[in-house]
Amino acid sequence: MRTERASRWFVATSALFFVGFHAAMAVAAPRRVVVTLGLYGFVLHVLFGKAYALVPPYFERDLAWELGPAVQFPLSVLGTTGLALAPLGPSWLRPVGTLLWVGGVGVFLGTLGWTIAGNVTGTATGTGGANAHREPVDRTANVAVPIALGYLALAAGSALATTAGFGSVHPQQLSHLLAAGTAALFVFGVGFRLFPRFLVAAVPRPVVAVVVATGAVGPALLGFGLFDRTLLLIGGVVEAVAVAGFALSYLALFLRSERRRVGFYAVLLAVVAGVVGIGLGLTVAVTGRSPALVTAHYRAMLAGFLGLTVVGAAFQFYPPAVGVWPCADDRTALLSIALLGSGLGIQLLGLVGRIGWMRPVGTAAGGLGALLYTYLLVAAFARRWQ
Template sequence: MGAGVVTRWSRRFVAASAVFLVAWQVGALADGLGAASAVAVPRRTRVVLAVYGFVLHAVFGKAYSLVPSYFDRSLAPVRAPAVHFPLTVLGAMGLAAAPLAGVPELAGTLGALSWSAGVTVFVAALAWTVRDNPTGRETGTGGANAHRRGVDRLANAFVPVVLAYLAVGSYATLASYLGLPGFETLAAARTAHLLAAGVAALLIFAVGFRLFPRFLVASPPRPLVGVVLAAGAVGPAVLAAGLYREPLFRAGAALEALAVVGFALAYALLFARSERRRVGFYAVLSGAAAGVCGVSLGLGFAFASLAASPALTAVHLRLNVLGFLGLTVVGATYQFYPPTVGRFPGASDRSALASVALLAVGLLAELGGALADSPPAVLAGRTSALAGALVFAGLVLGVFAER
């Protein structure tokens, strides 16, 4: 019964994530339309929809179902997801609404309080669940996967780091509204890096090195796993502390690039070694490629080979969050919830592949448009991404509605 409760709430987090994804793409398209758009969508709103809404709700949902089992435990407070869910959903909505014209500042304060309360529930629930196995030495790995135990233990050891980043990033969010001590100079961009790179990306590295080798029935190079996890754990802190300040900015960008490129290489090797070919695997491969492009731009900003123009910083965010994190989330979602189990029109691998292609091609068009200073190309890319997000959300929500 407990497992069923967690599974149902995990699906609700993923469903909320899909809705936030669509909202983000609508906001991005409105921003791309500029003066022609009836509603101005501030950058801060789009970042909140992207990171707090889309990415982190997917993280919450799958962490509740995967992390306890990866530590050979069951989620101890089974009702924690039910308490957590409305808090972070409402919190993200409040934080996203706060920068909009005409919205009182109180919306942001209440959103930050609600978000922080939800995160407290999440961190406390997972910490209590693994309290007697904090480093994940017990992995639940056995049988045919016994040879993976070393990588599994290494990956588990970084999950507490993810929780620490989440706690710090959420405190920084709250501090910005309440004037709490300790993070007066931690601007929104630094907080977003803590949450996107320190929480979402690092959890993708840690969980991904357990999940994707099993999906693909292959093994990643063990030394590469250690390099990716170590760089992915240190990089976000250095990057957040030194954003646009030398020499930490360069060091943080280099560490994060090492982690993302290393993960992309590891996944590409897994993909090449595997005989399995499913839609979700292509999505993750596309996400890895987008991540390499995203961190390449970041290196360009850090080492002053590229000017951090508004257009390039926007596409940097989208390559990393919609591309690397987003397409990885999309790929994993299609593995856990295959569209082919649906009986509604369009529930097929072809539709799923179309959503991946629309997202990936849209990002490619945006990158080309930003580099060539071509607003029409950027607009076309964002239109394609919105279409891909709508197809993805439709498939996911349709499958959930029938369960």
């Protein structure tokens, strides 16, 4: 399986997990099921697939092991499925799912680690030609990648140790290490390389440095200080600086750019959701763990900040208009983005305002948006399969 094809398989599978994520929210499945489908299934599968394609050229390297993606793919899919079903199924599902998932992560880390060996900090960026002026920002952004891989290794090791009985790391701690430490850092690092090019604009290097630095420290404070209100608040403030800095950077890029491609609107909604999400998180840290606020926080960050960023980037990499199926176009893509964004907003209002009827309406809208996104993605891939 070539790297490009493997990347598409990861992305296509992630879209199916995205639908499952919204379906789980709609039927009020246990939180662990919802988070696993959304984070491990949707977000991380996209990250795995695109990292194989983007990290080697960003570090001026070739992928060290071409078979790595093909070996990891079944391990990650089966492991994630097992972990998602574990709260609903027999007791053996969790350890088996953990072993498979950790095995897939091991392949991923080994392949990318071997690939960037000798250029771990990303000093060599592969930047040149018309983009030569972007090299200082690219070099700073690259630093986020090995740190994100480190958080992934830490989360995988902690999950394995807990399963083996050598420690006890709570699922919420793992979620913060993976969501803030791995996924968000990848968004920052890769985003500061992609979005300025997509929008034909520039971001000041000091801003990138602040976002990467705070984005590197915040997840550790959140993960290990989750049950210590002081550390949780400090970690929340540090992470808020990172998310807000990235949000303001993207907003400035968007406003300065004359380009208005469909995926850019999804990322615009994503950064707004990110700011809302960190606000909710800080509220939880200050006032205590209200179940409604906790749910609103993780949905804003997972379905909003990370989820809509993925949707926007996917529409840029795989333009809807290239799809070979009916209604595969930018208008359908805009409809899917509108449904995902409005659905999330309605859910958050329902949770924070304790308005019961709004939550099912919001989850239904989000689910329809996820189905349209998946349809457009598969329609784009179908052209390559012809």
